[in-house]
Amino acid sequence: MRRARPVILTGDRPTGPLHLGHYTGALVHRVRLQHEYETYILIADLQALTDNTERPELVAQSVWEVLLDNLSVGVDPTLATYVLQSGIPELAELTQLYLNLVTLARLQRNPTVKEEMRAKGFGSDVPAGFLAYPVSQAADITGFGANLVPVGEDQIPVIEQTREIVRRLNRLYGETLVIPEAMTSAVGARLPGTDGQAKMSASLGNAINLSDPPEVVRQKVMGMYTDPTRLRATDPGHVEGNPVFDYLDALDPDKARVEELKAHYRRGGIGDVAVKRHLAEVLEAFLAPIRARRREWENRPEEVRALLAAGTKRGRRVVARTLDRVIAAIGLPHLIAPTLSSRGRAKRGRGINPDTMPSAEGGRTPPKEARRAAHDR
Numbered sequence: 415m416r417r418a419r420p421v422i423l424t425g426d427r428p429t430g431p432l433h434l435g436h437y438t439g440a441l442v443h444r445v446r447l448q449h450e451y452e453t454y455i456l457i458a459d460l461q462a463l464t465d466n467t468e469r470p471e472l473v474a475q476s477v478w479e480v481l482l483d484n485l486s487v488g489v490d491p492t493l494a495t496y497v498l499q500s501g502i503p504e505l506a507e508l509t510q511l512y513l514n515l516v517t518l519a520r521l522q523r524n525p526t527v528k529e530e531m532r533a534k535g536f537g538s539d540v541p542a543g544f545l546a547y548p549v550s551q552a553a554d555i556t557g558f559g560a561n562l563v564p565v566g567e568d569q570i571p572v573i574e575q576t577r578e579i580v581r582r583l584n585r586l587y588g589e590t591l592v593i594p595e596a597m598t599s600a601v602g603a604r605l606p607g608t609d610g611q612a613k614m615s616a617s618l619g620n621a622i623n624l625s626d627p628p629e630v631v632r633q634k635v636m637g638m639y640t641d642p643t644r645l646r647a648t649d650p651g652h653v654e655g656n657p658v659f660d661y662l663d664a665l666d667p668d669k670a671r672v673e674e675l676k677a678h679y680r681r682g683g684i685g686d687v688a689v690k691r692h693l694a695e696v697l698e699a700f701l702a703p704i705r706a707r708r709r710e711w712e713n714r715p716e717e718v719r720a721l722l723a724a725g726t727k728r729g730r731r732v733v734a735r736t737l738d739r740v741i742a743a744i745g746l747p748h749l750i751a752p753t754l755s756s757r758g759r760a761k762r763g764r765g766i767n768p769d770t771m772p773s774a775e776g777g778r779t780p781p782k783e784a785r786r787a788a789h790d791r
């Protein structure tokens with residue numbers, strides 16, 4: 415049964431509640447993909463900490479926010495496995511091994527990281543952990559044996575970096591890891607902010623959160639940016655570049671009605687307030703069931719905790735197996751055995767593994783399969 419389906423891994427940095435942009439960009443696809451793939455949902459708290467070092471409580475709190483947000487939109491814990499990054503120390507071990515497979519210059523050239531560094535205003539004081547987050551992400555992706563990684567365009571260079579690390583590892587130590595692929599098809603168009611900026615983002619203060627109460631949603635909608643060139647409701651208006659219509663396109667199930675509204679708006683004769691009222695209703699219809707499901711989970715906090723713990727435990731076994739394979743491929747003597755590997759060392763915990771002890775002659779036990787694979791190529 416295991417490995418019958420391709421594996422996908424998606425990750426969220428827990429730095430605050432998820433918003434409509436996360437929904438249309440990622441969550442809606444997750445809900446669909448969980449039926450077709452073996453799905454891991456990684457809550458990347460260690461990655462979030464790389465640029466929130468001084469706000470650990472925000473990260474810790476957001477772990478639960480992000481988990482509830484995913485649950486409330488229907489990412490089903492019986493279909494997908496939720497894992498907490500910091501609960502899997504083997505990911506850190508993989509990261510350390512991978513750090514040798516990438517140069518500092520290459521990390522500094524990563525366009526995604528460069529852009530984030532600029533946006534966060536690190537200047538020359540970049541935390542080394544932040545610069546290296548793509549390496550930790552390579553550990554995430556390969557640790558779970560992910561074949562496909564649903565990400566937005568902006569994360570493609572990070573996936574490319576993973577692929578380079580994997581290729582280098584496979585070349586040096588023998589065919590050990592699968593080369594993952596970015597799955598951009600599973601990511602929708604970017605939703606603009608309520609202020610008309612290209613991206614909805616908590617840090618820009620232009621987001622409508624999935625957990626916002628109805629009054630807040632209404633307020634945010636009524637304050638939205640629309641067509642600034644239009645002075646009166648009778649004037650013809652612009653639909654393109656108008657976030658109110660982008661939201662309707664994304665979330666109003668009645669497409670014919672949206673087209674009618676657009677035509678009316680272009681012609682003139684309908685006011686912004688009327689269109690916004692309509693959007694507020696559409697969002698309310700969309701968010702009400704999400705809110706209801708969220709409340710159900712919020713009422714069962716022990717269950718929420720338990721599902722994350724169980725998923726993390728399951729995920730940890732998978733990552734431990736990968737770490738085992740990587741250590742064997744590199745050919746380290748393997749005195750220290752991964753805690754939870756498949757070979758039954760789980761109960762004994764870490765300790766000396768007699769199978770891979772250096773031999774009496776002082777040589778080491780060769781990592782068989784890996785070496786052979788390297789020779790065959």
Ligand code: TRP
Nearest residue numbers: 423424425426427458461551554
């Ligand atoms: N870097 C991703 C983001 O900023 C989050 C992430 C962490 C991730 N680990 C991952 C995404 C593994 C995909 C796979 O959104």
